[in-house]
Amino acid sequence: MVVAAVFFGLMGVFVKLGAEYFSSTELVFWRTLVGVVTLGAAALWRRERFSTPLLRYHVQRGLIGYASLLLYFYAIAHLPLSTAVTLNYTSPMFLALLSVALLRERLPKQALAGLALGFVGVVLLLRPTLSSEAWVAGLLGVGSGLLAGWSYLHVRELGRQGEPEWKVVFYFALISTLGGLLLMLFETWHPVTLENAWLLLGLGATATIAQLAMTRAYKVGRKLLAANLSYLTVVFSTLLGVGLWGDPLSAAGLAAMGLIIVSGMLASRR
Template sequence: MVVAATFFALMGSFVKLGAQHFSSTELVFWRTLIGALALGGAALWRRERFATPLLRYHLQRGVIGYVSLLMSFYAIAHLPLAMASTLTYTSPMFLALLSVVLLREKLPARAMLGLALGFAGVVLLLRPTLSGDVWFAGLMGLVSGFLAGWSYLHVRELGRQGEAEWRVVFYFALISTIGGLLLMCLERWHAVTWDNAWLLLGVGATATLAQLAMTRAYKVGRKLTAANLSYLTVVFSSLLGALVWGDVLTVDSLLAMGLIVVSGMLASRR
């Protein structure tokens, strides 16, 4: 999970750099295309079966996850890297909330406290954003976290049905690639040159390696430990934001990010 967090933070950096050359829709398309080709090629090499009786769940997860990814990339392109990453990592908080609303699950008091802390952190983190020129990017980041939490409900159901992890990741990448291709019919493609191709390869490679490492962590490690370590992405993103772009976080922002991280850890202890 530490490796996954490192690559997710690096992916955010490539997205932020790539946003100078490509739209968010293009970045998502190339990111998922590279992932689909890599995972699909590996599955063919191992002679895995692509057929699945759970295609409906894959479609639902793929569509929701794709929209979440679009909004996340938009937020990364227009917000400080640490802030965008933190908003995306509100997903455990929303997953806990949706489990109550949609699945009628009961949460312990500790998880309810986590939700309260998380929403307080979101309000504190977005307060300066909503009063500035980048309020829309902040809203997109928050909605991305909500949709990611919703998509994880489908991932959990796929796991309960015994679906192989590689198929969950592959079909998400495939559906997102098809969705990106359809959306790009409505936009103008930017030329891929020797000067910017490395950014696309960086986005795709780091995202694929991060997902594989994360899947491995949840498969062989303790799920609670893995979930808590995933928040290292926020730490690494903060460091990269400060080193590469000179991002300066206020005391309020650091407090808000801390509340959201603690909220996710408590919500994961359900």
């Protein structure tokens, strides 16, 4: 999970650099296309079967996850890297709320306390954003966390049904790639050149490595420990944002990130 966190942070760097040449829709397309090719090739090599009786769940998860990824990449392109990543990592909070609203689950007191802390953190983190021209990106960043939490409900259901991890990741990448092709009918493709091709390769490679490392961590390790370690992505992204772009770090911003991280940890302890 530490490896996954490092590469998810690096993925954010490639998204931010790539936003100079490509739209968010294009970046998501290229990111997921690499996943389709690599996972598909690996499955063919192992002679895996692509058919599944759970296609409906895959489609629902894929569409919701794709929308979340679009919002996330847009937020990365228009906000400090640490802010965008932290807003996306509100997903455990929304997963807990959706579990109550849609599945009628009961949350323990510590999870409820965590949700309260988390929303305080979101308000603190968004305060400077809402008073600037980047307020739309801030709200879309929160939206990416909400949709990611909703997507994880479907991932959890697919896991309960015994669906292999590679199929969950593959179908998500496939549906997202097809969604990108559809949306690009209404946008203009930007040319891939020697100057920017390395950004797309870096984006696809870091995202794929991170996804595989995360999947492996949840498969062989303790899920709660893996979930808590995933928040290292916020730490690595913050360091990368400061080092590469000189992103400012205020005391209020650091406190907000801390509250959201603690909230996610508490919300996961169910």
